[in-house]
Amino acid sequence: MSAGKVVRVRDVMRTQFDKVDGIMTVAEALRSMKNPETKALIVNRRHQDDEFGMVTLMDVASQVLATNRAPERVNIYEIMTKPVLSVPPDMDIRYCARMFNTYKVLRAPVVEDNEVIGVVGFTDIVLKGMCDPPII
Numbered sequence: 001m002s003a004g005k006v007v008r009v010r011d012v013m014r015t016q017f018d019k020v021d022g023i024m025t026v027a028e029a030l031r032s033m034k035n036p037e038t039k040a041l042i043v044n045r046r047h048q049d050d051e052f053g054m055v056t057l058m059d060v061a062s063q064v065l066a067t068n069r070a071p072e073r074v075n076i077y078e079i080m081t082k083p084v085l086s087v088p089p090d091m092d093i094r095y096c097a098r099m100f101n102t103y104k105v106l107r108a109p110v111v112e113d114n115e116v117i118g119v120v121g122f123t124d125i126v127l128k129g130m131c132d133p134p135i136i
Contacts, residue, residue, distance in 0.1 A: 009096050010089035012128040013110045013118035019044055022077035026064050029076050042109050042116050043080050053082030086111040093129040
């Protein structure tokens with residue numbers, strides 16, 4: 001990344017992501033996934049004054065699989081993070097990386113006009129934002 005070039009979250013975010021409802025079971029949510037590279041599911045807001053949530057595959061592994069809970073009996077709302085830290089699409093990736101480090105998160109939804117338009121993670125920032133040409 002050159003000193004004068006600013007790379008924005010919009011430039012590196014993934015626009016293909018999966019959204020689920022919090023009332024779905026973990027099994028239903030996993031079956032509904034359409035994007036093979038998905039590492040996190042965005043949980044829809046229930047109403048205008050609600051906030052987005054997120055469930056990572058690590059959440060499923062640690063809170064369902066490792067504890068021997070049946071994915072058909074666990075609802076997404078039981079294991080999701082809500083509210084979830086989100087980032088604006090025009091944020092400089094250097095500040096996004098700092099924020100991720102400060103709050104110990106690996107990925108976050110990208111929100112514009114109160115809607116999720118993408119998901120960005122450390123992998124996207126490093127491999128797409130720092131390498132010219134991008135690795136992925």
